[in-house]
Amino acid sequence: MNSALSRRGFLAGAAGITAGVTLAGCGDGGPTVPLSANADVKLPTYIPYKGVPTSMPGTPEGITPAYLHYPADPVRAFPDGPPAKGPGIDIMTLIFNPVPPPVNRNVMWQALNKSVGTDLDFRITPVGDYPNKFAVTIAGGDLPDAMLMLLTSAIATPEMLGSLFQDLSEHLSGDSVRDYPYLANIPTASWAPCVFNGGIYALPMPRQLSGNPNYTRLDLFKKAGVDPNPRNWREFAQMCKDITDPKANRYALGDSVTAFNFVMQMLNAPNKWREESGKFTWYFETEEAKEALNAVRSLTRAGTLHPDTYTVTGKVKEWFGSGRIAMTWDAPSACNDFYTNYAPATEGFEVGFMKAPGWDGGDAAQWQGGANYAVLIIKKAPKERIKQILRAMNALATPFGTDGYLLRKYGVQGTDHTLQGTDPVLTTQGQAEVTLPTIFATDAPAVQYYPARPETVPGQYAFQEKVVPHLVADPSEALRSATDSRKGGLFQTTVDDTRKGIMQGRVPLKEWDDLISRWRSEMGDTIRAEYEQAWEASH
CATH class of the missing domain: 3.40.190.10 (Periplasmic binding protein-like II)
Structure with missing residues (x-):
């Protein structure tokens, strides 16, 4: 894999603000941090989740693990109860699909809030309108608790991040990430673009590296x-x-x-x-x-x-x-x-x-596919509030084989999906409700799993085996x-x-x-x- 995705290949550089957009009340963001400071940031320790055994395992080089069926008895992601009890969390993000039903008419969303322990208020914008929405929100200064940031954004500058958003290093750097084990399960490559100003300023939205078929x-x-x-x-x-x-x-x-x-x-x-x-x-x-x-x-x-x-x-x-x-x-x-x-x-x-x-x-x-679609930045807040938000995002990263993953991807059994053997098959209601864009906050590492047609999984796994040795990264x-x-x-x-x-x-x-x-x-x-x-x- 290209060394641009190693722990020392971080986001660097500075940019001006989009014409006509200013940072309301944020000052100059403090002293400029030299680019070299990013190279010294200690990324989260990678602690892979030892989950469901498979004859089609993932590899560090980029092959995504594949599964024919969901476990009959999913692991309880949080056996001690909802992990993020506390005030609601506003998340500004985007969507490619039609916007799902609102929470008062969305059984999956209601169940997700209950499982996490707080109200997740997804403020959803169609993908084509999101760059402008992001710029206007930053300029207005009335920020949500967390928001998706496109890495190509013209206003996603180190200065802006340092002024308005939280440096998460003390919570996530090195072994500190062990408090959030499902975030620790996200591979190192996806954390590299989260570094600005000599610190970790974002959470990944991991995607698989094997590239497009x-x-x-x-x-x-x-x-x-x-x-x-x-x-x-x-x-x-x-x-x-x-x-x-x-x-x-x-x-x-x-x-x-x-x-x-x-x-x-x-x-x-x-x-x-x-x-x-x-x-x-x-x-x-x-x-x-x-x-x-x-x-x-x-x-x-x-x-x-x-x-x-x-x-x-x-x-x-x-x-x-x-x-x-x-x-x-x-x-x-x-x-x-x-x-x-x-x-x-x-x-x-x-x-x-x-x-x-x-x-x-x-x-x-x-x-090679991008290690992330985008990243999630968190508004500056007291330490305990940041911890609560991180616990909620940790819940949105529960991996394949857990009850949390099953809920996020397939909703509530009987309403959003029915079981075909051990595999969830979406109902019409489920097809509308599970488009809730949790994957545009953070996510678990990708897997190959197609409950509607499990026989296609070995073919895509074989494709990855062929192409991964020839991956070419974007440096x-x-x-x-x-x-x-x-x-x-x-x-x-x-x-x-x-x-x-x-x-x-x-x-x-x-x-x-x-x-x-x-x-x-x-x-x-x-x-x-x-x-x-x-x-x-x-x-």
Whole structure:
């Protein structure tokens, strides 16, 4: 694994505040802490939960443990009773799903509050609106007890954190984390981006490292007599042509950007950034990027992408689930969505996992997934209040095999789920209620477990065994560039428009060079220098 995810590869750097947003009443945040101070922070001791035995165990390199069934007798996570009794806790966070029913009409949420011992008031904002909501809340000064912070946020500065939010080091550093054993079960890689100002300023939202599979509709490939195991780019391109059948309204792919990412892996391109002897190169400024653009343009020209690929957004999962596309590159958790939301309506529905082939054969890169989605920061408060909040978050990190995990993920038996053997199967009510975004406060380390279709678990585990030896990390993940946070997202829109235009065939490839030159002069060389400075300070 890349050393950027080691204990010394921490968030570093400083940033300005988003234009028009000021920190209400927070002063200057105290003296500036040198970047090198972050390298000396003692992260929480990693104490893995010795839970449910499995023939498909996890590994330190990034394979996620897998389970066919839930234990018949889940372990009581808190045998001495609710762990976080006290005042209610406001948690500002985001959601990708529809917002769940409010607590007075949500049996799962009510049961969760009872089990934790306090009222968890989730203030939920749709994901697209969250960055603005975060900035406005910080500027207004009326802060919730805890709030999700995107690591790319332009206002997520060390100065802001030092002014408004709690340094959790005395509670979590080293063996202190033993008071919160389920937080101690979160791997070290997920704690690294929680460090600012020479202290631990956040809790992780851990995610698995094995990266995205290229999902295949195996049932469609079998029906069409097409082999879904290409050994190089040439065979992949031919396979896309062979599985495409416009008369049957079936195409190989439905999203040009994820197709680009998959081809970049074939080319062994860097995962966001490439680090060589402390020097950084952005993946879009590589020769591999231009080759991938040209490759996806050839797939478009061959008619293997859905006709609405470049004009319609938000439909790719639906197209895959309904069989209108045969492949999609998506997060590991998407597998559960496919089997829950689409398999019941399609006889023989079967999902496979395609490893990227090397461009000319051999092994390709597998882009490592981020160790966190985001992090949770906690408003400054007296020590006992901080401890109560940490006990509540410890309860939201109870691992697979416990009653707490079962409640968070599947709700209340009889109302939110029924049992099929020992496995919970969500009811219609449960499907609405369990979208409560506890995973966007903190969470247990990921596992592979699909109660609706347990037979798919060995396939995804086997996929991880194949790809984890070839993981390529993003070396910038645990670092910080103020300029990237402030300007990078705005420029990304221009990048995406040009990238899609080239892949669609509307824009000549030579415009890519002009775009990259503009990026370098306007921000790219500054971003690069900031990452290199942060890298040097943390190694």
